[in-house]
Amino acid sequence: xxxxxxxxxxxxxxxxxxxxxxxxxxxxxxxxxxxxxxxxxxxxxxxxxxxxxxxxxxxxxxxxxxxxxxxxxxxxxxxxxxxxxxxxxxxxxxxxxxxxxxxxxxxxxxxxxxxxxxxxxxxxxxxxxxxxxxxxxxxxxxxxxxxxxxxxxxxxxxxxxxxxxxxxxxxxxxxxxxxxxxxxxxxxxxxxxxxxxxxxxxxxxxxxxxxxxxxx
Amino acid sequence: xxxxxxxxxxxxxxxxxxxxxxxxxxxxxxxxxxxxxxxxxxxxxxxxxxxxxxxxxxxxxxxxxxxxxxxxxxxxxxxxxxxxxxxxxxxxxxxxxxxxxxxxxxxxxxxxxxxxxxxxxxxxxxxxxxxxxxxxxxxxxxxxxxxxxxxxxxxxxxxxxxxxxxxxxxxxxxxxxxxxxxxxxxxxxxxxxxxxxxxxxxxxxxxxxxxxxxxx
DNA sequence: GCTATGCTGTGATTAATGTAACGATTGCCG
DNA sequence: CGGCAATCGTTACATTAATCACAGCATAGC
Ligand SMILES: NC(=O)c1ccc[n+]([C@@H]2O[C@H](COP(=O)([O-])OP(=O)(O)OC[C@H]3O[C@@H](n4cnc5c(N)ncnc54)[C@H](O)[C@@H]3O)[C@@H](O)[C@H]2O)c1
Ligand SMILES: NC(=O)c1ccc[n+]([C@@H]2O[C@H](COP(=O)([O-])OP(=O)(O)OC[C@H]3O[C@@H](n4cnc5c(N)ncnc54)[C@H](O)[C@@H]3O)[C@@H](O)[C@H]2O)c1
Numbered sequence: 001x002x003x004x005x006x007x008x009x010x011x012x013x014x015x016x017x018x019x020x021x022x023x024x025x026x027x028x029x030x031x032x033x034x035x036x037x038x039x040x041x042x043x044x045x046x047x048x049x050x051x052x053x054x055x056x057x058x059x060x061x062x063x064x065x066x067x068x069x070x071x072x073x074x075x076x077x078x079x080x081x082x083x084x085x086x087x088x089x090x091x092x093x094x095x096x097x098x099x100x101x102x103x104x105x106x107x108x109x110x111x112x113x114x115x116x117x118x119x120x121x122x123x124x125x126x127x128x129x130x131x132x133x134x135x136x137x138x139x140x141x142x143x144x145x146x147x148x149x150x151x152x153x154x155x156x157x158x159x160x161x162x163x164x165x166x167x168x169x170x171x172x173x174x175x176x177x178x179x180x181x182x183x184x185x186x187x188x189x190x191x192x193x194x195x196x197x198x199x200x201x202x203x204x205x206x207x208x209x210x211x212x213x214x215x216x
Numbered sequence: 217x218x219x220x221x222x223x224x225x226x227x228x229x230x231x232x233x234x235x236x237x238x239x240x241x242x243x244x245x246x247x248x249x250x251x252x253x254x255x256x257x258x259x260x261x262x263x264x265x266x267x268x269x270x271x272x273x274x275x276x277x278x279x280x281x282x283x284x285x286x287x288x289x290x291x292x293x294x295x296x297x298x299x300x301x302x303x304x305x306x307x308x309x310x311x312x313x314x315x316x317x318x319x320x321x322x323x324x325x326x327x328x329x330x331x332x333x334x335x336x337x338x339x340x341x342x343x344x345x346x347x348x349x350x351x352x353x354x355x356x357x358x359x360x361x362x363x364x365x366x367x368x369x370x371x372x373x374x375x376x377x378x379x380x381x382x383x384x385x386x387x388x389x390x391x392x393x394x395x396x397x398x399x400x401x402x403x404x405x406x407x408x409x410x411x412x413x414x415x416x417x418x419x420x421x422x423x424x425x426x427x428x429x430x431x432x
Numbered sequence: 433g434c435t436a437t438g439c440t441g442t443g444a445t446t447a448a449t450g451t452a453a454c455g456a457t458t459g460c461c462g
Numbered sequence: 463c464g465g466c467a468a469t470c471g472t473t474a475c476a477t478t479a480a481t482c483a484c485a486g487c488a489t490a491g492c
Contacts, residue, residue, distance in 0.1 A: 004412065005449070011411040015390065029469070038392040042451055045470065057469040058458045080414050089309035096305045098410065105414050143417050144410070168417025170410055174231065176254040184416035186409055193402055194314065194360070194386055195227040196220065198296050198321050200400035201359050201384025221479070245439070258481055261440065273439035274489050 002050055007074070009047050012037050014070045021063050029060035075104045076143075083109045083142045085157050086149035087117050087127055090172055094148060099123035108140050130157070134164040144168045151175045158185075218266055223290070225263050228253055230286045237279050245276035291320040292359075299325045299358045301373050302365035303333050303343055306388060310364060315339035324356050346373070350380040360384045367391045374401075 016036050020028055030048070031041040048054075048061065053069040055061040082098070084091055087110050098107040100123065110122050111130045120127050128136055136142070145161040147154055147169060154173035161169060162179055169185045171177055174192075177185050232252050236244060246264070247257040264270075264277065269285035271277040298314070300307055303326050314323040316339065326338050327346045336343050344352055352358070361377040363370055363385060370389035377385060378395055385401045387393055390408075393401050 003449075004416070007412050007415050008405075008408050011408040012392075012405065015407065031469085036392065040451065041469095042453095045472090046450085049471065055470060056458065057456085057471095058460090060469070074411060074415055076414070076418055080418070082410070082414075089312045093305035093309045094406075097406070101407075105411065143421075144413055146410070166417075167420040168413040170413045176228075176252065182420055184413060184420050186413045188404070188406070188409060189224075189228065190310075190313070190404070191231070191317075192224050192227040193404060194298070194362070195290060195321065196223050197360055197384040197386045197400060197402045198292070198298075199223050199290055200220070201382075202292055202296070204383040204398055204400050205359075219479075247439090256481065258483095259479095261442085262480080265441065271440060272489095273441095273487055276439070 006047050006050055009037065009039065009043070010051065010070050010074060013044070013047065014067060014074070017063050017067045017070075021067065025063055027059040027062050028066075030055075033061070071104070079104045079106070080143045081106055081108045081140055082144040082146060083107070083111060083133070083137065083140075084125070084146040084148060085111045085130060085133070085161075086147065086153075087112045087114075087122060088148065088150075091148040092122065094146060094172075095122045095125060098146075099125060107146075109136055109142065111136075130160065133160055137164045137166070142166070144170065146170045146172070147177075148172045222263050222266055225253065225255065225259070226267065226286050226290060229260070229263065230283060230290070233279050233283045233286075237283065241279055243275040243278050244282075246271075249277070287320070295320045295322070296359045297322055297324045297356055298360040298362060299323070299327060299349070299353070299356075300341070300362040300364060301327045301346060301349070301377075302363065302369075303328045303330075303338060304364065304366075307364040308338065310362060311338045311341060314362075315341060323362075325352055325358065327352075346376065349376055353380045353382070358382070360386065362386045362388070363393075364388045 013033060016033065017028070030044040034041040034044045037044070048066070051069050051073040053061070053066055082105065084094060084107060087095065091110070095107060095110060107125060110125045110127045111133055112118060112127055113130045117127050118129050143166070145166045145168070147157055147161075149157050151173045154171065154175045155177060158169060158171070158177045158179055162183055167183055169177065169179070169183060171185055171187045172190070174189050176187060179185055229249060232249065233244070246260040250257040250260045253260070264282070267285050267289040269277070269282055298321065300310060300323060303311065307326070311323060311326060323341055326341045326343045327349055328334060328343055329346045333343050334345050359382070361382045361384070363373055363377075365373050367389045370387065370391045371393060374385060374387070374393045374395055378399055383399055385393065385395070385399060387401055387403045388406070390405050392403060395401055
């Protein structure tokens with residue numbers, strides 16, 4: 001019932017709130033949070049409403065409480081584990097970035113088919129051959145796959161993931177994947193993103209107006 | 217007037233059409249293109265209409281002509297050049313990926329503030345100190361900046377870009393940037409994307425229905 | 433030739449998403 | 463103690479995006 005866009009914003013709010021908490025801020029108004037997230041105050045209030053948290057007109061939202069509410073809403077109670085498939089240029093950067101972040105959503109294993117990579121350890125994640133995906137998935141209870149293999153291999157790898165019981169895929173290969181409706185796929189197509197920026201940069205140069213207020 | 221979503225799909229169509237052209241296919245129907253792009257046929261026709269190309273009811277769209285039309289629409293006549301700032305884990309992967317792709321949209325320079333990286337060459341792109349950004353931008357006519365520096369540095373780097381006359385930014389730092397309305401920013405927030413996948417993977421597990429048809 | 437077929441182009445319609453408006457509430461300050 | 467100022471919660475509205483549905487047309491087959 002809650003839309004994808006709302007989930008994305010909640011994830012962003014949570015990170016911004018974490019920074020506020022670190023800075024010792026106890027409470028925050030919708031317009032303050034809106035400003036740092038680059039959205040309207042009404043949008044913030046709507047999103048907060050969606051997770052059932054309530055602020056007070058005088059103090060706004062209690063930072064710690066709101067974080068807790070977002071946690072309860074977004075996180076799985078027993079945590080979730082992810083695996084990365086394809087430890088190439090991009091894959092290595094992703095492991096460096098995602099490993100050791102939130103304990104509730106951790107990267108625990110990586111896979112590749114290159115024998116030179118198998119057996120190595122990447123930021124605490126052992127690299128196994130891709131044939132080991134299904135058994136490893138079961139033993140470590142992996143819920144999410146991150147695909148960073150060449151485009152030509154992506155569909156085959158996705159099939160392996162689906163067969164092993166994965167229900168969420170973050171796909172960096174520039175190929176729309178074919179999966180059953182029970183699997184959620186998020187495609188990150190960086191070529192498309194770059195071309196988008198190129199196009200709108202051009203229209204910015206010409207007319208000095210932006211096509212639409214930005215956020216993601 | 218043409219929306220961001222439409223531009224993103226056109227970029228995807230172009231790549232898919234290129235594959236068709238390589239395979240020797242001369243013409244394609246909206247429903248075929250729609251299937252590989254994971255959108256509806258009506259959507260394809262609408263998008264094609266937006267760039268002023270016309271197909272024929274009998275043959276559909278001529279692949280080579282449609283590619284040409286998308287090129288004319290998306291590409292700058294004299295090409296566009298991009299620079300990357302921050303040659304760390306992610307930056308290096310991006311250079312490897314983006315360098316030497318389309319000549320119409322090429323990565324030509326990289327910047328960092330680490331003296332150990334300055335002077336090195338990354339896939340044909342010389343690495344300069346970030347202080348050299350403005351002069352290099354002018355001499356190479358760089359239109360687009362890709363930001364891959366730590367979050368704490370991102371705003372400062374964005375300011376440098378804006379001051380140097382950049383109108384398009386692809387931002388990988390997990391920070392909403394503060395820029396004037398004359399600059400188009402596309403934020404790629406991978407933490408948000410991963411958390412989104414985690415959330416919907418969970419809801420897939422529970423109820424076996426997807427929240428919305430997927431695409432990006 | 434003539435009809436049947438299957439596609440494109442596009443106005444009409446529906447769905448999704450975001451914004452605005454405003455009553456309700458809370459504490460503050462005189 | 464009672465208005466004032468500010469903010470939340472929520473409903474109504476506006477905007478944007480996607481889909482439907484069908485007229486119009488080109489071709490193939492007979
Ligand atoms: N490098 C980037 O910045 C970047 C940017 C955007 C998209 N991508 C996409 O991400 C993917 C990976 O890019 P990359 O630059 O890391 O490529 P890469 O060639 O450096 O790495 C690919 C890795 O996948 C492994 N691999 C290949 N086939 C496999 C299989 N069937 N099973 C398991 N592992 C397999 C290879 O051994 C290699 O280690 C590609 O689809 C690419 O288009 C990369
Ligand atoms: N690695 C990933 O896969 C990944 C994923 C998502 C987001 N990100 C984001 O991308 C950014 C870069 O990530 P990374 O993993 O490559 O980090 P990194 O630390 O490996 O690289 C950062 C690079 O930026 C350079 N740098 C720092 N300050 C600079 C400045 N002021 N001017 C110019 N160069 C400067 C550093 O010298 C370094 O080379 C971060 O904001 C990170 O949050 C990275």
